[in-house]
Amino acid sequence: MINPKDIIKNISVEDLCKTADLYFKSIQNPIPQMGKPFSSIIEAPEILYNMANILSGLHLGKTMTILEFAAGTCWFSRYLNQLQCQTICCDVSETALEIGKKLFLEYPIIGELISEPQFLHFDGHTIDLPTESVDRIICHDGFHHIPNQDEVLAELGRVLKNGGIAGFSEPGPIHSQSPQSQYEMKNYKVLENDIILSEIFPIALKHGFTDIKLQLFNHFEISLSDYESLGNSNKELENRILENVRHIMLHRTIFFLYKGDFVPDSRSHIGLAHHITLETKQLNLRKGEPAKITLKITNTGQATWLHQNISDIGVVKIGTHLYDQEGNLINLDFSRHCFNQDIKPNETTENRITVTFDKTGVFQVVIELVSESICWFENIGSKPQTITITVT
Structure with missing residues (x-):
């Protein structure tokens, strides 16, 4: 078994950035990457489910400035633009960002574009943005590739406004042990790290974040009789649901880092009275x-x-x-x-x-x-x- 800590120890941040760019350069047909989350009938339900959870927890408002960190080909940002947010697509791969530019050019959003998307190359160390310049941060399946979590969380905490939220949709605490992760690390020298929140949150606290919250979720089908019994005490059903939550969250972690107190404003319906x-x-x-x-x-x-x-x-x-x-x-x-x-x-x-x-x-x-x-x-x-x- 390859230990992701060995990759962090033996491969530099710069080399891992080059590996990421080589991956996107190797793509002959970028259309499946551009078509996410609808490019695979197998992956679409899970990706959409994860998107829904991360969007609901971020408490977005129209015109907010959103930094999509580890944006890849920027397909998530395209939907954020559709929601009338202002997006900054940030990634270590210039090739991926070029695919993202092609996506926005050839498949424009429907309706009014609040602002043109920005594309920002990340050198693995410093985010080239002013301090406290973004309302929200989204990282979808990117943070587990980051070897220098301390340095990156410091930068995310710096560019996020006070009262902002950074949302992450990532694999779980045993991600590195999966056959696919082992295959990727062995053959492509990429980092497939575990997401261990007991390690991540103390680092985040050092860099201006003040709280962490998680989304509990499951994919669980029940019978009509079980559904009708939900209003009553049904310990057997409750245990099955809880066990399903535990199983799912070993493989998917959706969490939110808060920087100060969350105060909504009228760019969203939340808290209006x-x-x-x-x-x-x-x-x-x-x-x-x-x-x-x-x-x-x-x-x-x-x-x-x-x-x-x-x-x-x-x-x-x-x-x-x-x-x-x-x-x-x-x-x-x-x-x-x-x-x-x-x-x-x-x-x-x-x-x-x-x-x-x-x-x-x-x-x-x-x-x-x-x-x-x-x-x-x-x-x-x-x-x-x-x-x-x-x-x-």
Whole structure:
């Protein structure tokens, strides 16, 4: 059995970087690499499952800057761009990055591209990015190839913003013992290291990370009778599920390193909530006279409301819906009104908004908040307020 520690001891970081590039240079047809996760009907379910777990744990928001470390041919970054994130593809193989450029050029994302992807060559030691310049880091099946974990975690901790999260989807603690890993290490002089979190986390703590969390998961089919018994105590079924989790996590580890406290913001729906108080519930106006509505708004959620961002994405605004006297919708986007600063959790702001009407009648104006291109707050549980306005 080849011990991965022997490879780390006997082969330099530079030589392992060259080996990685030689691997990608040897690929005659890059299309399967570019087509991941859908290039193999055998691998697709597992890769998609791993992607779902890592994406959910990262708490992504639109327009976030994401460093994909050990990006390979950058196929994961392409889907992050599809989610309207700003991506930096970083890898030791310049050949892999060239394939990634070809992927983005020949298979562009569907819809609006927030920003062009960046491609960054990694020399095995230093990430050529400013300190605290990325919101999130993703590493999908790359960290187990890293011989200098201490040096790399120091760099990842340096470039990650305070409050950021680094997410890893990697093999498990016995990865090096598998026949495939032994074959790769023997014939190609690559590192197929074990992922041992009791060794990794103390290193991460030295370099600015403050917490670690894991995703528990399994691939477990049960019968209808077992499913219907889940609401009751079924020790035999519970033990089978737990044993399956143990088995799966020997071969797949999805973990997240936190740098400081995670504070969501309005680029995502997570933690968005408000309380609105109106000064009055009724107004009487003449046609053409502006309706001045005074209100207090409190951020009762955990997320900071942004007042500016790229293309207004995730910017929180006061929005109104217009209905007639019987409650029939006239205009869902009747008006928008901006805040002049970010609003933090538990902060209260007093606002006066103005709306006008070009016809007479009795109208109901529903006052609500919207995070642009994300969601209306009422769709995730907050209660809007309604004012009745009579125009004569």
